[in-house]
Amino acid sequence: MAKPSLSVEIAGIKMKNPVAAASGTFGFGLEYAPFVDLNRLGAVFVKGITRYPQPGNPPPRLVETPAGVLNAIGLQNPGVEKFVQEILPALRPYDLPVIVNIAGTTVDDYAFVAASLDGLPGVAGLEINISCPNVRHGGMAFGVDPASAALVVGAVREVTGLPLIVKLTPNVTDIVAVAGAVMEAGADALSMINTLLGMSIDVRRRRPALANITGGLSGPAIRPVAVRAVWEVYRALKVPIVGMGGIATAQDALEFIMAGATAVAVGTANLFNPRATVEVIEGLERFLVEEGIGDIRELIGVAHGERGAR
């Protein structure tokens, strides 16, 4: 049998294979160069970038939970200017779509960062992290309200021609409503899910374990919630989706693809297994060969049944 095809396209971004590294868990990619050949990845979502440099939260920023971690990094990053000047050039030698995760606390912030990145060589697309607190509206995240979410996306859409992937938070009653609103507002694709809001208490100290009190839960523990989110949104809207949340193996990635994801991202798994991305890619290829499937795209959404009967 011929080598199966793993390549996919999402939001107009061509990927050699559907496996990306998730934002915030893979640095700017370069940190993992000693462990994986970056040229093998489908794409990399770099760490969230903001208008101004962010110092981040005080420590402790991370706490381990059953099959997961809680993090409260606080978007530590050098700011968009330094990112463009220092980091982007260092990524140019790689044959790797770089998708820049952008964040902010006002709509203006998002637009500013997006505009700064527009048209730059080496930026394949933007991922809009709408899980950030909306400072104008009492600190609730933009992403929990369809209207605020659409506002951010609309503003970004106006200032850039780059492919826009909007990253949804699972901390909502109705993720389909938010998904619909941001697609209307000009998103080209969705990525889901961001972390679940959680916390942990250090019982000896009788205080929250994280300095920030609450944090974002990620890792294998949340995979069922993430697969459900992808399933629901795909079922309702049939939009292109980058699935993520607890992916550590090819099996996990296949759950997302069969639920409706066109591509997937590996996040927390990089922390415990630096080769996780590459192992997922190799596992997907093996699965296709074993099952006699010529093209991974045949599997997108098959668990819904319509196309699944074969």
Place this chain on the structure above:
Amino acid sequence: MAKPSLSVEIAGIKMKNPVAAASGTFGFGLEYAPFVDLNRLGAVFVKGITRYPQPGNPPPRLVETPAGVLNAIGLQNPGVEKFVQEILPALRPYDLPVIVNIAGTTVDDYAFVAASLDGLPGVAGLEINISCPNVRHGGMAFGVDPASAALVVGAVREVTGLPLIVKLTPNVTDIVAVAGAVMEAGADALSMINTLLGMSIDVRRRRPALANITGGLSGPAIRPVAVRAVWEVYRALKVPIVGMGGIATAQDALEFIMAGATAVAVGTANLFNPRATVEVIEGLERFLVEEGIGDIRELIGVAHGERGAR
């Protein structure tokens, strides 16, 4: 030092210690009698009871996930009449507050079950499971909407003098809003959290692993989400709370108590460790002795800091 006091009172129900068994994971209690002395438990929340007998969902009903399980039992139960006639009497010999978990798909259903249980000897209180689909409103769960949730609670409040504990679902944008609404509507206490909505796909079969497609995620995996929910609601409303979600050890229980729970319930842990409830009780007692605390109630909410400084 004198033996520390473990007893608490919630919604007027006196508990020897703050540790209950969670609904659906402990049957009617009797199933666990070979493994634990039921008289040692703080309380038992029995399996959800509906107006009519329910056959439950087709199998598979359970799938294991990292540090958790997804279940879709489908509220299989003998109906309130048979429960009253056959099961309640069998529980009478135990010195154990029995809290009956009630469920329904219409407001009437809830009221009917509550009325049938009102004033019966051996019923210490009701736990209202508002995570059930509201058939009148497109199948969205009652518990995701403050108004629908309040409607159910109000209707139940009218027909019974029993203590009412309302069980909140975490699948909402703003759990504090739902909590406030049901307290207004007459709840005496809250229990949280019910399961997170999730799903899993059997990649060989290319189909959802559960016959019901989606299921409820429980177990240690969800503990950070549950602790956060208790923390938020306690902080905002200072109401009595039964905390649950992934509790398997005394440490876990203490996280909930320090976040603001007056009592806790052990759920999924019973499945892998039938003695989990008793081990949590023993561990709490040990902790109090080690830390020189005379009364467990001193620890309720201490992680918020106001009372925590000692």
Place this chain on the structure above:
Amino acid sequence: MQQHETPVLQNKKVGLDVYRMELFAPDVAAQARPGQFLHVSVHTKGRGSDCYDPLLRRPLSVHGVDVKRGAVALLYRVVGRGTALLARVKEGELLDVLGPLGRGFSLPPAGSRVVLVAGGMGVAPLYFLAEELLRFGHEVHFLAGARRLEELYLLGDLLALEEKRPSFKPSFATDDGSYGFCGPVTGLLEVLLAAVKVDRAYACGPRQMLREAAGVLARFGVPGEVSLEERMGCGVGACLSCACRVREAGGFSYRRVCADGPVFAAESVDWEDR
């Protein structure tokens, strides 16, 4: 049924991915009936053993008991993470088990001629049942099927038993014909039932095989019992996870494989439940 912390006496590879484990559990050895199972924690006891992944216990049939030595045998195949962890357990380590759980096979009236139909790992409980039936003087036809010779797990033991006990009559089937009858073990069952009158049948194996066996038994009018598998949560009847549908007057109802089974009357099972 109880919870036991049992020392592992032995854990030995006895075939392709198949292990035989012996636990020191005198109470279980004394009580266990064929068809009952243990609910086994796959994490050995000790500091650092409170691991939540995999989370659940694994149900394994009692494969044999040695009451004198207080030993209980399990026979299991490594199919996933839980059984892989079990395979790594070493002699002397402690395993936490619940059991014996469930309802086992019911024994036939004295002097019966019975047939046992085992598919794949179905031999684990049926071998124990065979020993018990022989002890009570029944004539036991044992049909064991597998995909190929290498997967006929207890072949040696069954042939040895045949040598020792004239009333024990094993025969074998493989899908690829590498040993014995070429075809499914249910084919062998048809051949047997056509040839001799059998009082009762007992079957354990993959669902599809049980279903076919139930069909054959119905056609020949032989009452039988099948041992079902379902994913389990508690194993003790509390969580209602392990449902299987059985026919009832006027419809069907869900029964708990762990507490109402795992053994059910072959004719009562509703094979359409999924």
Place this chain on the structure above:
Amino acid sequence: MQQHETPVLQNKKVGLDVYRMELFAPDVAAQARPGQFLHVSVHTKGRGSDCYDPLLRRPLSVHGVDVKRGAVALLYRVVGRGTALLARVKEGELLDVLGPLGRGFSLPPAGSRVVLVAGGMGVAPLYFLAEELLRFGHEVHFLAGARRLEELYLLGDLLALEEKRPSFKPSFATDDGSYGFCGPVTGLLEVLLAAVKVDRAYACGPRQMLREAAGVLARFGVPGEVSLEERMGCGVGACLSCACRVREAGGFSYRRVCADGPVFAAESVDWEDR
């Protein structure tokens, strides 16, 4: 730095809850500098080893290397689930490690007199550093502190080294006075600095002790380096989990303990960061 699947050569209890593990990892042995660490998976390799609880690797300092044998030693105390799992690992099993990671201690100019201040498990990297410093001919004062005699982990090795190397001068402090100086090891540091002129200091131990040591060093004007601990995610500088605050011109910034450290200039650390 790389990822290695390393066979465990030895894993032996050497003190109260303390184990010494030796890994066969020639590349690591050849490259590792004192103060660097390995990021160690606590689940041994093999079928059924893909366990997600505990999820993260554990950082452990390189305690020594034997370049000829390709061996790397770790010294660790069992404090939680991860280290408890490590303690159960047996000779011959495979462990997945990343490393050597981080920036180690910087060596002083030739012919220096230095002091090493170890609190509790802080001896693990400092013993390796001491060996290295002695190799380059420096005079090494080694101050080791603990709560009580039983927790002075490398007492025997340190005394043995003293016998062998005249330029190695260990002294000891215990909180309860059960051995050596009665009081904190930083008390011992003050005594030493008051008595002799020291060119440079290196400290590793609990945060509170490091903080006090930094204070003493500042008072005496001795430049020093401290090795910090923080909870780690990736260990390779990517996730920004392991922040510690360092003073900078005009304020402070967060640095990564795993990649910018774990060794920092004592005067640069902002101890108020939590």
